[in-house]
Amino acid sequence: MTTTSPTPLDPADIHIVDLFAGPGGLDVAAHALGAASVGIEWDASACETRREAGLATKQGDVRAFDAAKFTTANVLAGGPPCQTYTVAGKGAGRKALDEVLGFVARLAAGEHWPSIEADLSLLEDERTGLVLQPLHWALEALQNGRPYEAIVLEQVPAVLPVWEAFRKVLHNLGYSAECAVLRTEEFGVPQTRRRAVLIARYGKENGVVLPTPTHRPYRKNARHASRSSYPGLWPSEGAEAKRLPWVSMGEALADYRTGPFTVISNYGTGGDPKARGRRSSREPSATVTGKVSRNRIVAGENGPDLPRFSFREAGMLQSFPEKYPWSGKDVSQQIGNAVPPLLGLHILNAALGRGTPSDDAIKRLEQWRPPMDTRSTKPQSAS
Numbered sequence: 001m002t003t004t005s006p007t008p009l010d011p012a013d014i015h016i017v018d019l020f021a022g023p024g025g026l027d028v029a030a031h032a033l034g035a036a037s038v039g040i041e042w043d044a045s046a047c048e049t050r051r052e053a054g055l056a057t058k059q060g061d062v063r064a065f066d067a068a069k070f071t072t073a074n075v076l077a078g079g080p081p082c083q084t085y086t087v088a089g090k091g092a093g094r095k096a097l098d099e100v101l102g103f104v105a106r107l108a109a110g111e112h113w114p115s116i117e118a119d120l121s122l123l124e125d126e127r128t129g130l131v132l133q134p135l136h137w138a139l140e141a142l143q144n145g146r147p148y149e150a151i152v153l154e155q156v157p158a159v160l161p162v163w164e165a166f167r168k169v170l171h172n173l174g175y176s177a178e179c180a181v182l183r184t185e186e187f188g189v190p191q192t193r194r195r196a197v198l199i200a201r202y203g204k205e206n207g208v209v210l211p212t213p214t215h216r217p218y219r220k221n222a223r224h225a226s227r228s229s230y231p232g233l234w235p236s237e238g239a240e241a242k243r244l245p246w247v248s249m250g251e252a253l254a255d256y257r258t259g260p261f262t263v264i265s266n267y268g269t270g271g272d273p274k275a276r277g278r279r280s281s282r283e284p285s286a287t288v289t290g291k292v293s294r295n296r297i298v299a300g301e302n303g304p305d306l307p308r309f310s311f312r313e314a315g316m317l318q319s320f321p322e323k324y325p326w327s328g329k330d331v332s333q334q335i336g337n338a339v340p341p342l343l344g345l346h347i348l349n350a351a352l353g354r355g356t357p358s359d360d361a362i363k364r365l366e367q368w369r370p371p372m373d374t375r376s377t378k379p380q381s382a383s
């Protein structure tokens, strides 16, 4: 069957309901595109950050809401919690995946949600079933006669088999859908992080085109291939040659760190707890996790210790705007949980059938400021 490029949707007509919305990685991206959003999130601290950022929020358990309560929403987004899948391939993670795939099959077969929900409550780890919520919402919206125009989901790479299963179900229900693992540094985020992404558009004629990378993938041995030292170390031919070099930590934090530095991970690599991963300021950051503030930073390669990343810096490595008003407790965890907004911008734009985001949209994201009318007067905790 042939598909055509999706009909572009105007962001001004878009209203996103964002399940498991966290501190707002996807919402700030939506706003930079000119779309409206409301997030559902239960964590009080993430909600505090969202409040300070002026993001519309329903604080509570996603399971206590349903599609019918969001009558203006025409796009569904979701980044369900990932803890139970991160060890997929072995033990508990593999078991969690198999359980979820079984539930997807039941949903696809038209089984009523209440009986599925009753069985989900019996799972060993109740978080396992949360990944089904976006599909449940999508099916409910269809039953209500108001299918979402677009659906955007993101998770750790281990969840790709679930997105594959969702893709097939959505396809049978009239959606065009694609999923893949994307690398954040290939979209200009100064960090290497891999995310399994699903993008769907209602209407088989709206063939989904996944976001096209704009930057080169990180390669360990191309240590100096950042903007400042380009060209010379990269292939001069092929698709990758046309892309921009990846963005380094040093470039992203140029206003905060002078001189080269090395980040020494809090974790060991290759199964050796003593072999700490190292990234130079000329490379993108390693994946920013909830433990980002535990990483050591030294001047040069082995110089004296430097201050650890502030919340603001860690947020910027996730491509959050410099002035993002991180608030509440456990800010590192909020930052580590989030979708990098720059990746969110590419994913949402692709879902709306609009290709690569414009330079203006990227600038709006970078220059984003918290709205004055909703901000409290207390000083930012992320200086």
Ligand SMILES: C[S@@+](CC[C@H](N)C(=O)[O-])C[C@H]1O[C@@H](n2cnc3c(N)ncnc32)[C@H](O)[C@@H]1O
Pocket (backbone or CB within 6 Å): 020, 021, 022, 023, 024, 025, 026, 027, 040, 041, 042, 043, 046, 060, 061, 062, 063, 078, 079, 080, 081, 082, 130, 337, 338, 339, 340
């Ligand atoms: C992976 S993060 C999502 C980040 C978000 N997409 C962003 O861009 O910032 C998952 C979020 O789901 C929230 N969460 C987990 N279980 C929830 C539930 N049952 N209802 C509402 N939020 C929940 C967590 O507090 C966390 O902030």
